[in-house]
Amino acid sequence: MERKILEFTNLLRKAGVRVSVAEGIDAFNALDELSLDERDVFKDALRTTMVKRSDDIPTYDRLFDLFWSGFHDALREQMEQALGGMGADFDLEDLLENLRQALENMDVDLSDFAQAMLSVDINQLEQLIREAGEGAGVANIQNMLQIGFFSRRIMEQLDFEGAGGQLRELMDQLRASGMSEEELGELGQLMGAIQDAVRRSVRRFTELELDQRNHDYLERFRRESLQEKSFYNLTEEDVRKMRELVNRLAQKLKSIVSMRRKRQRRGKFDLKHTMRRNMAHGGIPFELVFRQKRKEKPKLIVLCDISSSVSNVSRFFMQFAYSLQDTFTKIRSYVFVAELGEVTQLFRDNDIYEALDQALDGGDVINPYTRSNFGMAFHIFWRDFLSTVDSRTTVVVIGDARNNYNDAKAWCVREIQKKARNLIWINPESPGAWGFGDSVMDKYLPYCDVAEECRNLKQLSRLVDHLIIR
Amino acid sequence: MKGLKMFDTVDDVEKRLLDQGYICGKNIATIVYLASKLKKPVLVEGPAGVGKTELAKVVAQALNQKLLRLQCYEGLDESKALYEWEYSKQLLYTQMLRDKIGEVIKGTTTLRDAAEKIGEQDDVFFSERFVVPRPLMTAITSEEPVLLLIDEVDKSDPEFEAFLLEVLSDFTVSIPEIGTIHAKHIPLVFLTSNDAREMTDALKRRCLHLYIDFPEEAQELEILRMKVPGIDDRLAQDLVELIQRIRGLDLKKAPSISETLDWARALMVLNADKLDEAMVSDTLNIILKHQGDIAKAQTELSKLLQQKAAAAKAEQPQQVDPPVEKKSILH
Structure with missing residues (x-):
């Protein structure tokens, strides 16, 4: 978590928001005082300690979403899509319940990742993908061309293929233990959809990482170049x-x-006004008055x-x-x-x-x-x-x-x-x-x-x- | 009167401010809570009339603390904000000393001894007895915890700001003749600013930053209902909707919450139970203070009323049930 906040601080700085070291420390102190269950509270706490100019608030909001919630939302959307494609009379709770019962008296070896997919646990999946991203060194991404490469590296870290194999094995075992074909069909379809969703999400994750690193440059570049852009070539958008x-x-x-x-x-010493002002002190000049030059x-x-x-x-x-x-x-x-x-x-x-x-x-x-x-x-x-x-x-x-x-x-x-x-x-x-x-x-x-x-x-x-x- | 205990949680802040009649969002509550925990001043910015000063007042009430207010203006200096020597008293004292000087130096034989004797009395002259404390110093030396409000700090001079820094970061005051005075309790400090001038980074660094914007429609409605009890529901809704629209226009001065409330009260006095064009046109000058703005708002107003009329017509024939929202099955 701490590393993550430091990284975010750096991101803010790169985007041109001035965050001093002391302010970074304030942010940590603030987080100590709060329970971080609520995203909004967390967001406000970071903002109030680090972003002090109202002009910077939109930048902060954008970066915050990009950094903290961008991927979460993307993943959720993908998963919802996957579930949405399951047909009208599909009941996830039911299926999961049956599955859990079936698994109880079975001895299967599933990786964390396969389990997360099987239980449709978004938070767990997010956690795993982020960890895999760290392992794959996605922070070093520099341009668009590397998206494919890093996405593949993350998939390898997740052992995506292995988890797929484990799920197939599990299906076989379930069939042997007498699960109905109908349910197996549903489960197969669901797992397929979820694997697709994860594949797309990993790619999205990589893209977002790249965005974070590029966002600040683009924004600043635009502003600076606008200052130096010749008046002759301004578009209407620029003018606005x-x-x-x-x-x-x-x-x-x-x-x-x-x-x-x-x-x-501030002009010359003003004797007249000094005397008047200091009458209360018995004429002893405690306060000096200076004549003000006329505003020109x-x-x-x-x-x-x-x-x-x-x-x-x-x-x-x-x-x-x-x-x-x-x-x-x-x-x-x-x-x-x-x-x-x-x-x-x-x-x-x-x-x-x-x-x-x-x-x-x-x-x-x-x-x-x-x-x-x-x-x-x-x-x-x-x-x-x-x-x-x-x-x-x-x-x-x-x-x-x-x-x-x-x-x-x-x-x-x-x-x-x-x-x-x-x-x-x-x-x-x-x-x-x-x-x-x-x-x-x-x-x-x-x-x-x-x-x-x-x-x-x-x-x-x-x-x-x-x-x-x- | 002892101060009540500090806030326990963010929700506690929200609740206790609500008890005082101040509706605040989660973000305000979070920041007030942090300020009380971290003992850091809060710099409150935002357009005029969104309740910046009010916030400080209600926090003081919620904590049952005394509110010390320092209104900033151009030319405000240390002697009016921090402390001042009481010249006339010192003067009187000097004269007294002159009469007593014979007694003081009685028994001394040499000039050196006499100077030594007088020197012993010297400290009395620049002592706390002659210091007149101003709001900042009062806040720091107070026996009970107080809440310090530095209002419209953007109106003060940059020099004043520099000197605020010492007070706000260490909560100490140095008086050259006496020494450094430390705070007995670290007061909760609110600084408000209308952004007439950008505050320096050094000051901002020491503060938590709170930006209060115009409230969302729902929140404004809530505020309106609370502050203007007895207002017709329909009228309140229309009013807030119109105000929100007007704020969206490119105006010289957008109407603030206090103006919404004034307007609502005015309409109540006029016995209006719904917004009609004539009534609104006549009272628009309550919320808008520039002729150009009023003209703009009037066109917006007739648009809105037309839309409303059209919508009311379309709505009447059948009442459609809102679609049942599918519950998300994800966690």
Whole structure:
């Protein structure tokens, strides 16, 4: 049992759940206090001591089932199937009772395994198969191709053939002792079905062992690769999963930011307030009061290209921005392809995801089905919305600057930058491509305080952290 | 008032909490039992309004222990959580000392002797007499076992968390001027968190973790019947079903159990005996606090009511017996 728990702990760790040694010990202490007859209690006890993040609970549940009950359930299912195939008027209890009586005055040599099959004892069978698995070294299984091999090794460990022979011998003896043909027929059929069930279960057992070892890699691989997957090749499924991921990253950033701010906020010694606070102590300054610096929250203006080539970057950036709303005094968002329109209101009225979807559809303010024209978009912004930019504003432009050979109107960007605290350009293309073809990034570049490539989530979250909210 | 004896088994926890009017699942009972046995704090997480704080309160009642509550907030520090020196008293004492100083150093001839004499009195100044204990210290120094509730620990600063560690792992408090104070009884500690901030691993490591989610339909119904006695059976069922559905929607703030109860009480006051659309629409703002959420819930509601009407129609002509479930013959 202890080995089994240690193994399970390792499995959790591999799946990315952080379990410390002390927590492992807690788990053992907890199990000492409980009776382990109930699977649920056992499961809760392990969880409460080892898994401390609610995000990890689904992983734990899945692994627990895989590790502790997966095989048990599979075996039960197989056996039920075997019994189900016995026909309507078959009575197992009856048969077993008769068999037991017949065996009492007979001297037969049956292995534990054969006995377990004969008495249809699932728990015993599970135990034996697990032991055989250990003997066969199934823990070393590495890939799909080895399933057949290890299944055979387990069958050998169980002495499956031998047990079959013993059962056949037993049938002969039963016939000699005068058991009815009808009952013998039933027994034969039952044993055949059970042997099939065991054969299938052993294979399933091996598969589950492999799953346990692979599960964690797959899961982590998926998450990590999603962070580094280029925005250009995201499937719809990916986008949905990303949503979750962005949320989590944003949460993380949020707590970092608040900590950072607090540390910076402590200002100079405040004589006036110190005196007031310490009047109660007769003016002797026991408690010192420090002035707090005013919170300098930036104002954020986001200009998002929503043409299909960039929409994913825009989507995730906006999600970040709005998840971090508290960090800014105000966020105003505009979308453009050729025309430019404000979608701030959209985010105010709707749930963030709905608003995102609507905004990426043009949000009823612009026509998304035109060809990109950055010059025109900047010109509209300069003409209509320049007054919203002030010296505390960070302007973020998200776009690939592929202008379809239109006029770039770089002077608009210059004017915007002049009024803003800084202007940051996030470009999903790598710098090598800037200025080539119809890209006019080179024309805008002189007026960007920062211009960065951003092609995947990892880059994006780093960018948000370093540039926008710092 | 002496505390009752500790819990014997998991079932005992479940039963005794039920006696206090708290319906808990097996998992909560298991963890409370483990906490009392292993003497480890419990970190309770979950959405707002699922009864996290309530759990601590009823456990205290079930054990007949005093509940000490420490509400966390931004800026909470040691002096408000652990102990504080009573400045004014110390000040008064200093002044008294000034008057008495002549008596104290009487008979000394050299400056060194005088300093020595005063030095002897010094310890009195920073003694337990001037310490004002705050909840954490009260819990530790209490003569009787108590239950300590650290509420909304996620609202506190990370610095505070670091200092909680000492208290929670060793149940000791170090006061530099006096020394380390050890707990007379190790109190049962509950920390609640709404996940506004992820707690550090170091803190989590020392705690048992309990995640309370919204209850299952059957359990919620049970809670509703217990807390709102006299509610019409049919109404209760419909209500819980609707609430469960609403939680499935993508809402800003899902309704919690306390809101279910409020709603049920409100409907009782309004003398409703079944859910009709008008009634529900008018009272939806009891369970949902955002305009957008209410709109969403309303569409869901009319869908549900339509389904119900259709089902009622289909059900009426004949009553089919449920199929007899075949007993499993396996053990």
